[in-house]
Amino acid sequence: MQVIPAIDLRGGRCVRLVQGDYGRETVFGEDPAEMARHWQDEGATRIHLVDLDGAKLGKPANVESVKAILARVDVPCQLGGGIRDEETLEAWLGAGLDRVIVGTQALKDPAWFSRMAHRHPGRLALGLDARDGRVATSGWLDVSTVEATELAEQFDALPLAAVIYTDIARDGMLEGPNLESTRALADRLRTPVIASGGVGSLEDIGRLATLPVSGAIVGRALYDGRFRLCEARERAGEEPETP
Known part of the structure; x- marks a missing residue:
């Protein structure tokens, strides 16, 4: 399992943020590029980026930070x-991102999301954010009636x-x-599942590693x-990098 x-x-x-609440924010660094370099130096084999302002606004906001x-x-x-x-999707892929994650628009326009996935095979991920089992969109500000597993x-x-x-x-808790719920979702899908949210200890990492998931995103911990x-x-059993 990749961490x-x-x-x-x-x-x-x-x-x-805590539980996606924009009013409960903790600042961990003024230089995101330096933070990314830190995680690479610590052995990260992939880095997960979230444009929180972009999610709320519906368009890219932290463009210069991501490019840095x-x-x-x-x-x-x-x-x-x-x-x-x-246009946004292809601009980000062209800027050097390995993958882009789509959540809100996949729910709102499934046909568009399907076209983009076929146009860029292996480069799109579905961002499935759920509250009480239902899909949340627009930076988690809105909760739909659609079940996460259904989507x-x-x-x-x-x-x-x-x-x-x-x-x-x-x-963030x-x-x-x-x-x-993570196991239930992973058991029903052929697509690899990456777990996110709630990891607070190495024991949590160990428990996730027993599930049929390909990765775990870790933040506040x-x-x-x-x-x-x-x-x-x-703890995840991720293969160490060769010297």
Whole structure:
């Protein structure tokens, strides 16, 4: 299982929110590119980026910060937040991102999402953010009536890179991921599932590693120093890099 450190961007800074609440923000760094380099130096094999302002506005906002990160690191980066049209999607892929993550627009326009997935096989991930099992959109500000598993199954035949599943109630809380719902989703999909939200200990990493998931995104626990990335990678069974 791959352990993927997260960098959430807001106003050009590296921050973390609690349960997606924009009013409960902690700033962890003024230089996101330096933070990305730090995680690469710590052994990260992929970095997860979120344009929080973009998710809220519906269009890219932290463009310069993302470009600075891409210029600073060599490992693959994936980005979600505010990607809701073809022009934006292709601009980000052209800027050097390995993957783009689409959530809101996949729910609003499934046909468009399907076309984009076929046009860019293996380069799109479905961002599946759920509150009480239902899909949340627009930077988690709106909760739909659509069940998360229903949406994921709708797109399971597409050539997606992954489904990134976040239980919003657990995000930033450090109380452990929702293992039951994560396992239930992964068991129903052929698309690789990456778990996100709630990891607070190495024990949480170990529990996730027993599930049929390909990765786990970790944020606040790393920033709070609860464990080091190398420890998490070892607990996850992630293969060490060759010298």
